[in-house]
Amino acid sequence: MKRRLCSLILLPFLLLYAFPVSAAEKEERKWQDETMYYLMIDRFNNGDNQNNQEVNNNDPSAYQGGDFTGATGRLDHIKDMGFTTLILSPVFQNEKGGYHGYWTTDFYKTNKQFGTMKELKKLVDEAHERDLKVLIDLPVTRVSTTHPWTKDAEKADWFTNKSEVGPEKWLGEMATLNLENEEVTKELIKVANYWIEQAKIDGYYLSDATSAPVSFWEKFSKELDKDVYLLGESSEEDVNVSKLAEYQKAGLDGMMNGAMMSPAREQFKTVNQSSSETPNLLKEVETTWEDPQLSANYLDTNKTTRFTRDTVQENNFPGTRWMLALTYLYTIPGTPVVYYGSEIALDGGEGTENHGLMNFRIDKELIDYMKKIGDLRQQLPALTRGSYEPLYEKDGMVVFKRKYQDETIIVAINNTDKTQKVTIPAKELANDKELRGLLNDNLSREENGEYTIILDREQSEIFALADKSGINISFIVALAAVYIIFMVFIYLVWKRGRAAR
Structure with missing residues (x-):
C-alpha cells in the first residue's frame, strides 16, 4: 500500500x-557530435607494474609507468566527464626513453612499456563497450634516428634528412621521412591499415599533418576505409585557416585548428580581454572549409605549453578560467579536443614540463562542470550541427546564437570583472518567447520587443529559446x-x- x-x-x-524545453529528433551520430580527450599513455595511469623496467619517477624525462591497462581502468573517468572519443598518444615501439611515443623504431609493434597488443585490444574493446570511439596518434613525418630504415642502404631515398631537429626542440634529433617517395607512402598506408585491422580502432590523430605534402594525404586517405576518421594536427600555432582547408579537401576529415588556439587562449587567460578575433576566425572557417563543423578546436596539446600556465602567469584562479574557456570551446562550431589533465587544471611549460602525471584525487568542481556542459552538447543538436551567428561582443562579453531546425540556443559568456547586461532584439530570435538557462537557471522573457540577459562576472549561461512558461x-x-x-x-x-x- x-x-x-x-x-x-x-x-x-x-x-x-x-514537457521538455526541446525534443529534437535523435539523428545518426556523426563525427562532429564527438567531444575528444587526448591521453598521454605514460603519464595517465599505471595499471601494471610488470612493464615498468624503464620507469624512473625521479626523472621527468623518463617513463613514469602509465600503460594500456591503466588507461582501461580509468575509462569510466573519461566517460563520466562527457567525452565520446579517446585519442591515445603513439603506441608504437620506441627507442629507449621515448615515453612520448614519437621516437618510433617499429610501426608494427606496441611499446613494451605500455603493454601488449592484447592489452591494447582490451582497452579499445572496453572503450567501445562504453560507446567511446578510439583514435591513435600516428606520427608519419618523422621516426627515430635509430629506426632500422635509416640503416638500410636501399632506403636512402626514404628520407629527406636522417638527423634533424624539428620544431619541438625537446624531441631532439629525428629522421625526416620523404613523403613524396611512393614506397614510403605505400608503407605508411600499410601501417595505418594494420592497426585498424588488428586493434579495431576508429581512426587516427595525425601528428604534424601540415608538415606533409597535400599530395601525400590525397593518396593516404584514398587507401583507408571511408569510415576511418582522420584528424590532422597543424604543426604551426599561427597556420592560417585557408591552408588548413586544403588538407581537409585532400581527404583529412577534421583538422586541429591551430589558427584558433592562440587567440582563444588570449581571450580567456584573464578578464576583460579582446574577444573579437575568434568570431572572425569562426566565420572564415565557415566560408572556406568543406565541413566547418569538423574544425577541431583546442586550448593546448602535448606539444604546447598548457593553458593553465597562461592563467597562472596572470595571477588568476585556473578553475574559473577553464570553465569559461571550455564553455566557449564546447558551444562554438567545431569539435572540442581536450588534453588530459585539463580537468584538474594541470600546469606545465614546454616539453616534459607539459607532460605531468595525472592526479585522480582532486576537487571535482571543474570535472562536474565539464560533465554538465558535455551533457548539454550531446543533448542539443544546435551545438554540434547548428548555424553560428554572433549577436554581441565587447571586451570579454560575448553572446552568440546556434540554430538547428526548430532548436535555437543562445550562449552568453561574461569574461569581465563586472556584471553585464545585454539586450537582444526579438527580431533576432522570436516574439513572445523566453530564454531558459540550462546551466544556472537564468530566465529572460521577451518584453517590449527585446530580451535582456544579465550575467554576473566570470559566469556563463546556455539558453534554450522556448515558449513562455505560464499557466x-x-x-x-x-x-x-x-x-x-x-x-x-x-x-x-x-x-x-x-x-x-
Missing part, C-alpha cells in the same frame, strides 16, 4: 517534467484529476478499514 501511495504522490511531479491548463487539469483520484483512494481505504473493524 505504501508503494501505491508514494506513486500517487510522485505522479504530479513526474507530469511536471513531461498550463492541461497540466492543472491533470493535477486536479490526480488529487481527486488520490482523495477517492484514501476514502475507499478508510471505508474498508472501518468495515473490517
